[in-house]
Amino acid sequence: MTVVRVESTGRLLSTTIFLKNSTQNKGATTISRFTKKVSKQIGLPPGSLVHVGEKRTENVKISIIDYDENQLNEEVVATVEKCFFFKEQPTVTWINIDGIHNTEIIDKIGKHFELHPLILEDIMNTGQRPKLEDFDHYLYIVLKMLQIEEDEDEIKAEQVSLIIGDNFVISFQEVEGDVFDYVRERIRSGKGRIRKLNSDYLAYALMDAIVDGYFMILEKLGDRIELMEDDLLENPTTDTLQDIHSLKREMIFLRKSIWPLREVISRLERGESSLINESTTLYMKDIYDHTIQIIDSIESFRDMLSGMLDIYLSTISNKMNEVMKVLTIISTIFIPITFIAGIYGMNFEYMPELGWRWSYPLLWLVIISVATTMILFFKRRGWL
Numbered sequence: 001m002t003v004v005r006v007e008s009t010g011r012l013l014s015t016t017i018f019l020k021n022s023t024q025n026k027g028a029t030t031i032s033r034f035t036k037k038v039s040k041q042i043g044l045p046p047g048s049l050v051h052v053g054e055k056r057t058e059n060v061k062i063s064i065i066d067y068d069e070n071q072l073n074e075e076v077v078a079t080v081e082k083c084f085f086f087k088e089q090p091t092v093t094w095i096n097i098d099g100i101h102n103t104e105i106i107d108k109i110g111k112h113f114e115l116h117p118l119i120l121e122d123i124m125n126t127g128q129r130p131k132l133e134d135f136d137h138y139l140y141i142v143l144k145m146l147q148i149e150e151d152e153d154e155i156k157a158e159q160v161s162l163i164i165g166d167n168f169v170i171s172f173q174e175v176e177g178d179v180f181d182y183v184r185e186r187i188r189s190g191k192g193r194i195r196k197l198n199s200d201y202l203a204y205a206l207m208d209a210i211v212d213g214y215f216m217i218l219e220k221l222g223d224r225i226e227l228m229e230d231d232l233l234e235n236p237t238t239d240t241l242q243d244i245h246s247l248k249r250e251m252i253f254l255r256k257s258i259w260p261l262r263e264v265i266s267r268l269e270r271g272e273s274s275l276i277n278e279s280t281t282l283y284m285k286d287i288y289d290h291t292i293q294i295i296d297s298i299e300s301f302r303d304m305l306s307g308m309l310d311i312y313l314s315t316i317s318n319k320m321n322e323v324m325k326v327l328t329i330i331s332t333i334f335i336p337i338t339f340i341a342g343i344y345g346m347n348f349e350y351m352p353e354l355g356w357r358w359s360y361p362l363l364w365l366v367i368i369s370v371a372t373t374m375i376l377f378f379k380r381r382g383w384l
Helices: 023-034 080-088 103-112 117-124 181-189 199-234 238-258 261-269 278-344 359-380
Strands: 003-008 011-016 061-067 072-077 092-098 131-134 139-147 156-164 168-173
Touching: 061 080, 061 181, 072 080, 072 181, 080 092, 080 103, 092 199, 103 117, 117 139, 117 156, 131 261, 139 199, 139 238, 139 261, 156 199, 168 199, 181 199, 199 238, 199 278, 238 278, 261 278, 278 359
Parallel strands: 092 168
Antiparallel strands: 003 011, 061 072, 061 092, 131 139, 139 156, 156 168
């Protein structure tokens, strides 16, 4: 099992070799990727803070980047209270929280930044679909960040929640490690517009980095499909069928993670919220175009895989037909020979050929003549 992860200019490049485990293990893995256990929330009142997702024990990391056009302050804070100072600052502040399993930290942030309890509940529930909710003084956005973790064999989706305020953006991630390094470098270097514009442009930059990661993954999956197509035409095996089903599951997983994002970006680029400036809506339209392009690629890949599955079944069927044709021809040749051998194998006392000196050679001559005649007939008809 091999995983390759390359970072180039801060963007994620990833490739994967899919699972080669048993069908049972694959089924269990697929189900866990599509569903989250919510039994811990049953019976609790709305807004209860319960972490739904993989169990985490590591410490929560809180990093802050505060900037404007002329100055930059970047630090990792030990307590969540140190974030509160930046709420009323005129500068733009990006608060990134790696780890959402600590209910105390999520609760404190929610109370200070006046976040609705249902929003906090959604932040801690990692099974959310991409969505946008407008609360007038802030926006809540859920996205799926796709990447390939070390020592893993399949695409992983991590939920990223964004709170967009007038002068701040709070991002919540499940674990440390993301595709935002390119955004951080732009802020540090002061290149481009990011230091000159407001928090809505920062939110755009984060969303754009996530969407760019989709392109990299689709590129690698496309290469995988092309290689599989060559194997399918040359020598399809059961491993080929297994790879086709693995890729079909990946496409379903990608579609589930990305398809709802189209509606989210559409609402943002229409400029329905006062927190999104008109100048930023133009950039949101660019993300919308990229999202449509990604969805079209996923649908194309799904159609290609369905066609490849049909080709595989047709190829196997043709091979089986070839085998059956050879066996049928062999059986047809031996049927008259078996008939002749059956007659003279009865050994009746008054069979005239039994006492004839040339009976045995003549019998072989008849058998060879029958077989030769049938073979020539089959070749003339194009069956051989």
